[in-house]
Amino acid sequence: MSEIEFLNWVRGPGFQxxxxxxxxxxxxxxxxxxxLGRKPNLAEAKGSEMRGGLCTIVSRSFPDKNTFQRSAFTEVSGWIFHGGLFITIFLFAPHILMFKDIIGFGWPALPTPVIDAMTVVTIIALLAILVHRINNRALRFISTKEDYFVWLITILPLITGYLAFHRIGMTAPTLLAIHILSVELLMVIFPFTKLMHAFTITLSRWYNGAISGYRGVES
Amino acid sequence: MSSSTVVQFNIQIGDELTFNVKPLLNEVKHALDKLIETGQSTVIDLRSIPLAPGEEEKILNVLGLGEVQARLDALGLSEVIETRYAGVWIVTHYNDDDHIISRFIEVTSMPEILCSQTEDIMAAYSRLGLTLNDEQKNNVEDS
Amino acid sequence: MINDSNRDKTLGETLREQGISRRSFLKFCATTASMMALSPAMIPKIAHALENARRPSVIWLSFQECTGCTESLTRAHTTTIESLIFDFISLDYHHTLQAASGHAAEQARETAMEENYGKYLLIVDGSIPMDNPGYSTIAGISNYDMLMDTAKGAAAIVAVGTCAAYGGIPHAKPNPTGAVSVGDLIKDKPIINVPGCPPIPVVITGTLMQFLTFGSLPELDHIGRPKAFYGKSIHDRCYRRPFYDKGLFAETFDDEGAKKGWCLYKLGCKGPTTYNACATTKWNDGTSFPIEAGHPCLGCSEPDFWDGGSFYKALSMPTENITRTVIYTAAGAAAAGVALGAMNRHKKNQAVATHNRTSIDDLKK
Known part of the structure; x- marks a missing residue:
């Protein structure tokens, strides 16, 4: 298979x-x-489920003072790499073109040098997180093979994308094809791993908030 | 087609579209320095550098026109000019249809192609000899 | 062309006999160096090599092609220099250009092969049909047979154009003729690929000159192309590259960005994945090249350039209609999800129903 055939495959059948x-x-x-549903709560409602649910979706993204002091590194690096992922995935002009091709509309892009810098920052944050995970005894203990696998699949598109943009190491078609393939890998494992949290996070937070809201307590 | 229907690309000579104009001129400066220090000459092929429309003209404009302008008639026209900076020459080769086929910046005291070539001098010597022989023969026959 | 008695003479001798001055020869060498994308420092070496080079026999075979490559070569803009190159080689067979026809033409090929066995240069343009040999024949000989027969005695093969190098347009899906490239069939000879649709004229002549000047293969990349011309991508040498780096793109062919000469990435430019010399060598007497004319690069010097989806889809876009796939998949998955959900619910209810409650009395037993 030639490199252009490889590129044509990842852009065609592979993407499908x-x-x-x-x-x-x-x-x-x-x-x-x-x-699957939930058991009906027979107790009298003391507050709004909806209000509690929606509030929690937002409020859980911001740690309270104690939590932040206890795990400042996790909070900061987490925010950086999640924000970095969002920016590099959704605000890079060629990526927006891809979304536009599928969903029919696009949005303004950030300047390419900003994306470039964000990619490096995100990669560094993800590396730091891995080091922290390995060094921290508690974290290491609760980490499964899946956690490391998901970490790898997440950082790969960033690294391959950076290499493809700067055209380092291999010929340009191969680099681009590898980058697209790494994203396809991410898409394939996404629904069956912890990556699914990107979608389910709103759901679980809503449930948590709704339960407390129903009881009329702060979540 | 009238000229108004042609899309005009708004690219001015003043716009610096690639980063190649300044480095190229700096390279010429370094080549001059080398010529002064070591006497070594340098040739730069203008066709090996990606230049935007108008950039070659820009480079030529900066270098300008100096004291020497020579025309060669060798397999089509060639033009050898010394720029306003002594030691910096522009050598342009044309084909029979007056199209530019190659263009070089030569940093040297004298571009090689202007010098009479040893092989040509030798050929000239024997040719001149033959001509003189012929003349002598003709003179003998005439008398 | 020079007559056959000159075949044993060196180019230097031939030129001097023709009264071509050393100065003209130097000009020729300088232009050749520029053409071969070599450093001007190589000019004296080229002069020396050419002085002592001998005139080789060249056989040119045309298979499934459109003659665009020959058109490109014969319109190479260095007419004077070009005629010298043609003087320098003995083009013994080229069925589009030669005067002879029929048996005489084939005779010329066979004679050239016999006389120069093991030394002649074979140039091929066009792909070879492997499905039904009747798709393309010359003098009743199938392309495959003629190629294999002629390749046997060749010193080297130059595959000119994307068809000969990688199959090209005949090879495009669904490839009705079973077209293959020269490199697919011949493994035991040095092959130089000079792809492009058509290749840039001076890239063809430059590659030939490099082989003829130094008698050796030029340095080739991983898919057989001379690195001197195909070493850098269009993107890397594009004068519009600074706009790409800044993220300034033309969105349509006639918007402000297009008029300002911004990057054509969004209009489907394949420059980032295409290796060729267009951006520096340019076309039509060095006038311009596609991107300079405001059109994205099609990637014609790459294998399978015809099968990469629309020419106007950006490289980051999928080539197929993904919207349709997403809608169908979502519909199917929603149905499957409901079914699975119902099954899970049933399971849950059953589990509740069959659950045995343990009472205090049970524990007391």
Whole structure:
């Protein structure tokens, strides 16, 4: 297979396969969670479920003072790499073109040098997080093989994207193809690993907040 | 087609589109320095550098026109000019249709192609000899 | 062309006999160096090599092609220099350019092969049909047979154009003729690929000159192309590159960005993945090249450039219609999800129903 054939494959059939697994996986998992339902709460409502749920979705993103002091590193690095991922994935002009091709509309991009810098920052944050995970005894103890695998699959598109943009090490078509392939890998494992939290986070936070809201307590 | 229907690309000579104009001129300066220090000459192929429309003209404009302008008639026209900076020459080769086929900046005291070539001098010597022989023969026959 | 008696003479001798001055020869060498994308420091070496080079026999075979490559070569803009190159080689067979036809033409090829066995240069343009040999024949000989027969005695093969180098347009899906490249069939001879649709004229002549001047293969990249011309991508040498780096793109062919000469990435430019010399060598007497004319690069010097989806889809876009895939998948997955959900619910209810409660009395037993 020539490198252009490889590139044509990841842009064509490879992307099809990845998007089918991604979309089907996410929808089926959501359907399973939602359709399982919850036991009706027979107690009298002391507050609003909706209000509590929505508040918690937002408020859980910002740690209270004690939590922050206890795990400042996790909070800061977490914010950096999640923000970095958002910016590099959704605000880079070529990526927006890809979204526009699928969903029919686009949005303004950030200047390329900003994306470039954010990529480096995000990669560094992810590396720091791995070191922290390994060095911290408690974290190391609760880490599974899946955690390391997911970490790898998350950082790969960043590294391959950086190499493809700067055209380092290999020929340009191969670099681009590897970058797209790494993203397809991410899409394929996404619904079946902890990566799914990107979607389910709103759901679980809403449940938590709604339960407290119903009881009329702060979540 | 009238000229108004042609899309005009708004690229001015003044716009610096690639980063190659300044480095190239700096390279010429370094080459001059080398010529002064070591007597070594340098040739730069203008066709090996990616230049935006108008950038070659920009480089030529900066270098300007100096004291020497020579025309060669060798397999089509060639033009050898010394720029306003002594020691910096522009050598342009044209084909029979007056299209530029190659262009070089030469930093040297005298571009090689202007010098009479040893092989040509030798050929000239024997040719001149033959001509003189012929003349002598003709004179003998005439008398 | 020079007559056959000159074949044993060196180029230097031939030129001097023709009254071409050393100065003209120097000009020729300087232009050749520029053409071969070599450093001007190489000019004296080229002069020396050419002085002592001998005139080789060249056989040119055309298979499934459009003659665009020959058109490109014969319109190479260095007419004077070009005629010298043609003087320098003995083009013994080229069925588009030669005067002879029919048996005489084939005779010329066979004679050239016999007389120069093991020494002649074989140039091929066009791909070879492997499905039905009847798709393309010359004098009743299938392309495959002619190629294999002629390649046997060749010193080296130059595959000119993307068709000969990688299959090109005949090879594009669904490849009705079963077209393959020269390199797919011949493994035991040095092959130089000079792809492009068509290749840039001076890249063709530059590659030939490099082989003829130094008698050796130029340095090739991983898919057989001379590095001197195909070493850098269009993107890396594009004068519009600074706009790409800044993120300034033309969105359509006639917007402000297009008029200001911004990057054509969003209009489907394949410059970032295409290796060729267009951006520096340019076309039509060095006038311009596609991107300079405001059109994105099609990637014609790369294998399978015809199968990369629309020419106007950006490199970061998927080539297929993903919107449709997403809608169908979502519909199917929603149905499957509901079914699975119902099953899970049933399981849950059953578990509740069959659950045995343990009472204090049970424990007392």
């Amino acid at each position: 396969i990845a998007i089918i697994i991604f979309v089907a996986g996410v929808i089926i998992r959501f359907a399973e969670i939602l359709l």
